[in-house]
Amino acid sequence: MTSSEDRWFRLAPCGLIAVSLDGVVAEVNDTFLSWTGYDRDEVVGRPFVSILDAGTRLFYETRHLQIVHLGGTINEVALTLTCANGSKLPVLVNAAIDQESQLVRSAVFNASERLQYEAELLHARKSAESSEARVRILQDSSSTFGVSASDVDVAQSFVDVAREAFTAREAAVLLLDENGELQLVAGVNPLAGRTAPVLSLRNTPRVTVVEEQSARDEYPELAAAMREIRLASLSITPLLAEGERLGILVCFFGRRDEFDDHFFDLQKALGRQASQTFVRVRLQRQLAYLALHDQLTGVANRQLLQQSLDDAIGRAADTGEPLAVLFLDVDGFKEINDQFGHATGDAVLVEIADRLRQGVRADDVVGRIGGDEFVAICGSADAGAAASIARRILDITHAPIAVSAGVISASVSVGVSLYRPGVDQQPTGENLLIRADGAMYDSKGAGKNRVTLESSASG
Incomplete structure (x- = not known):
């Protein structure tokens, strides 16, 4: 895992925890520990069920685990954790089985604010009949945010x-x-280009209202711009999640100059709801990325490679364009590990992956299939194009690699398989990989640091 990925895991805005198939905690991040008050050694190696509230323990054992094992995933399950000090923490849990590591990996979301928010909504509805329509809009927005798939969707x-x-x-x-700059994502900012941003307002920690008349002394330039386009007032609501500033919502009013407690309560509640949705969408996007990419090098993992290869074969069959698969193995990688250690070996793999991405074309897919073996999927590439790409890779990867222990000279052996629609029978992805792997071993046998095109396609 790279340092940035390790930092993201430890400090993600949600709890991340991995549990063995028999229910024992194997990994946990700092966020989970800070929420619950446990030390790492108090959680790792301990049955996860032992830190659940008694009221949810039975559900977890009889229902939650069954769904995960049968379907592979489960989403938004409400559980209650027992913290180190004996207090209760309500959470929502998304879980999925990682087949490669045979662990159940879960994202744990703190639901305390959600419960507080729901209580605030109930209080607001009961306290003023005049707010009922707005509260109903706020409640209805939950379903709208629930189906949002991107930052732009949520913002709109x-x-x-x-x-x-x-x-x-x-x-x-x-x-x-x-x-760290604010960018318009959705809606209209009628003040854009008319006045310089007011930093104190952009960084406000709470819902803030600016009225044109009262702002003439404190924000004269802003007040002048508001007067020019006939704005009576504007409100700024910070979007915050777990102390992190995400952005702001600005509402612009032509006539409004009265703002009661219901207005501020609803702005605050809606801002909290949207902020939590932004975090959820971004986390789901990050988790989806991690599920399909190698944690060490960041290139596609075996699952994404298989999907990409199947798609590439289908496109080649439809368009009649050739497809090349390059199978690459780092020469002498065991010796690098033995001489310099596994940390240096990992650094070499990361550098090799970066150089592979530089060596292929923009639309080609690079992935790590395991150990020191990589694959490149090159659409619309015949034998000549594939050989040219492979030679470029050889040149780039053979350059010295600077590591903490000194400088290492690495190289790769490359095997190439081809699918030529109209000439070859349509292969499976596995068939192309096996053929490219065989050609790679021919490169190894011929002296390494070279390219071999499978003999069946050399003509």
């Missing part, structure tokens, strides 16, 4: 709900990008 749903719920002229969601 949020904008639509906010505009209607608060009778705003416009609404906009701005999210922080990787550089």
Whole structure:
């Protein structure tokens, strides 16, 4: 696992825990430990059921585990954990079996805020009849957010709900990008290009309202821009999750200048709901990525390679374009491990994977099939194109690799198999891999650091 992946695992915005098929905890991240108050050695090696509340333990043993073992996955199961200090922590759990490691990997979401949010909704509905319509909109938005599949989907749903719920002229969601800058993701910002961003407002920790008349002294440029486009006021709601700032929602009002407690309560509740949805969508996206990519090198894993290869064979059959599969093995990798250690060996594999991605074309797929063996799937590549790609890979991978122990000279042996629609019978993905693997061993036998095209396609 790379350092960035290890850090993501440890500090993910949800608990991550892996349990053996017989129910013993094998891995747990720092987030789970901080939520429950346990030390790592108090959890790892312990039956997971032993830290469940008695009320949910029976369900976990008789229902949860059965569904996971039968279907391979289970989503959004409500459980209650018993923390180290004896307190109870309500959680939602998504779990799936990792066939390769034979572990049940689970993402654990803290549901405390969700319960608090539901209580706030109930209180708001009972406290003021005038808020019933807005609360109903807020409740209905839960189903809208539930089917959102991307940041843009969530943001657009949020904008639509906010505009209607608060009778705003416009609404906009701005999210922080990787550089920490707010970017418009959905909706309309009528102030864009008219005034410089006010940092104190963009970073507000709570729902904030700015009225044009009262803002003339504190924010004169903003007030002037609002006056120019006839905005009476605007509200800014921070989007926060587990202390992390995700972005803001801004509602723009043409006439509104009265904001009661119900307004602030609903803005806060809707902001919390959207924030939690953003986290869920991003986590699911990250988990989906990790499920299909090699944790050490970041290239496609065996499952994604098989899917990609099957798709590539189907496209080749449909279009009549040739398909090449390159099977690559690092020469002398055992000696590298023996001489420099496994940490250095892992570093070499990561570097080799990066160089393979540089050596292939933009649309080609590179994956690690296991150990020091890699595969490249090259669509629309005949024998000549495949040989050219393979030679480029040889040149790139043979360059010295700087590691902590010094400099290592590595190389790869490459075998190539081809599918030529109209000439060859349509193969299976496994057949192409076996043929390319055989050609790779021919390269090994001929002296390594070379390319061999399978003999059946050499003509």
